[in-house]
Amino acid sequence: DTGVSQNPRHKITKRGQNVTFRCDPISEHNRLYWYRQTLGQGPEFLTYFQNEAQLEKSRLLSDRFSAERPKGSFSTLEIQRTEQGDSAMYLCASSPPATIYEQYFGPGTRLTVT
């Protein structure tokens, strides 16, 4: 399967713990995006990378959130000191350099903070 992969698919953590999610984009896709989706809502943009450079961050991305994309390949999203309000589906998407039309989404990581 050459689609966008995300790990883990599910994560349950206790309030106050740190969590890290990984996204592996489609090979040779230079753009990578993170979105968050809560129940009944559409995905909300969090941040965007072009290669290894983080070019935009939403105001939703508080100081407790950090994203990296070393070497312009996979990306990680870390949430420190998790809160119950962080419970959501975290979606990763990627797009190739040749087009900006499509973003290819992964299956997401569902985070539950207890």
Next chain:
Amino acid sequence: DAKTTQPPSMDCAEGRAANLPCNHSTISGNEYVYWYRQIHSQGPQYIIHGLKNNETNEMASLIITEDRKSSTLILPHATLRDTAVYYCIVRAHSNDYKLSFGAGTTVTVRA
């Protein structure tokens, strides 16, 4: 500050055409209309996009009104696998690459 308005839900009979409306009365001249869908427990999937001309691909057709203030996504022969949330998004082809999703329309295809 949603740029699009869609009905929250609609039903469609299997085998019939599904017509999904979207209002985007404040669309700018350089903004395209995009449609994505999200099947339960999956990430969103690109369907189609257009600027002002009608567009068709293997998945759907997109009809944009002449004044570009509204559009309709047409699924020509809906199947049970088309049951999903459909999102209408307006987006400029500039450096602003992010997608701004609304709540979408939940389409249920019934046998």
